[in-house]
Amino acid sequence: MTVTHNGRQYTVTKMADGYHWLLTEVGNVRNKRTMNRDQLIKNGLGHIVSQCVDSRALRASLSKKAIARYLEDSVMLQQAVEAQRKALGVRVNRNSFEVRV
Secondary structure (H helix, E strand, O other): OEEOOOOOEEEEEEEOOOOEEEEOOOOOOOOOEEEEEHHHHOOOHHHHHOOOOOOOHHHHHHHHHHHHHHHHHHHHHHHHHHHHHHHHHOOEEEOOOEEEE
């Protein structure tokens, strides 16, 4: 997605943690800004934040994922991955705690 902020065009990418967005200037990839949800809304870019992350559901899914790995329970791990995906709204890598956008 491309947006205009302070007269410059930026490409917006949601970062892996689900709480921050990276704005990279079009034509000058070295000029980058990282903004959280509140900063985007204050700067008039609230339309980018189309989906709020449920932090309680995300924490619960990460805890369940860690427990499933410890117990080596593949069914529980799959349920935790699905819960994490629902909380973030993006695809989740089954083998790590990282997120693929």
